[in-house]
């Protein structure tokens with residue numbers, strides 16, 4: 001990638017993307033400037049990646065070609081109010097801020113600025129993320145290609161219309177937490193059945209990992225793969241009956257609707 005990238009907010013996600021970009025050689029450390037208000041965080045990021053990290057957000061934005069906004073939704077309103085003048089219409093803004101539409105950036109920043117909204121997820125930390133992105137009003141094919149270059153460094157990328165981004169948030173953005181909750185439950189269940197915690201953990205994690213790979217690599221969908229484990233009158237169907245009785249499927253529907261609704265509520269940062 002050409003030009004300079006400003007990473008505004010070097011929390012979990014900002015750092016994941018930064019690490020992916022440098023690790024994949026998409027950018028050199030000289031092409032990156034980061035901003036973060038927390039001194040220990042700045043020192044840590046500088047030590048790990050050799051990039052410039054400043055407390056002065058305005059100076060990081062000023063002079064960058066691409067600005068990755070990776071702060072929490074709750075502080076975005078303040079950031080846009082204070083730093084709007086540091087942006088120029090020639091920059092490309094990549095926002096990963098959950099729930100906040102491209103129109104919020106377009107209204108607050110110089111007229112004509114290109115905004116691409118992206119929803120990544122935490123497996124990006126190990127290059128196994130999945131990100132969905134959409135273009136704002138002024139984002140061109142070239143801006144979308146920049147966003148795809150950046151987020152391909154930490155996993156796979158797909159384009160969706162902006163009205164689907166809250167649904168994306170509910171499935172893949174929040175999704176890792178659902179999987180970790182299920183993993184925790186499966187491990188505890190193994191302990192309840194008398195397995196040692198390390199053995200239960202190895203079995204549960206191995207099962208999740210192997211099943212996800214099988215699902216990704218097989219030509220069969222989840223229904224056929226589930227049926228292949230489920231022999232008539234056997235152990236698995238006895239377990240599946242209990243999961244259905246416990247309302248697992250309905251709980252997943254309700255949970256993802258709650259996440260999408262919450263993403264919608266974050267749309268207008270105060």
Ligand SMILES: NC(=O)c1ccc[n+]([C@@H]2O[C@H](COP(=O)([O-])OP(=O)(O)OC[C@H]3O[C@@H](n4cnc5c(N)ncnc54)[C@H](OP(=O)(O)O)[C@@H]3O)[C@@H](O)[C@H]2O)c1
Pocket residue numbers: 008009010011012013014035036037038041057070071072073075079096097098099119120121122173
């Ligand atoms: N984590 C996820 O799974 C995930 C997935 C998809 C999208 N996202 C989105 O990614 C964004 C970042 O999430 P995160 O989990 O990485 O949050 P985080 O760990 O809290 O990181 C945000 C960082 O930005 C810093 N910051 C706050 N105001 C700033 C400013 N004016 N200039 C520069 N830096 C500033 C924060 O400092 P302080 O700690 O001092 O506030 C913090 O270090 C959020 O909007 C979230 O919705 C997260």
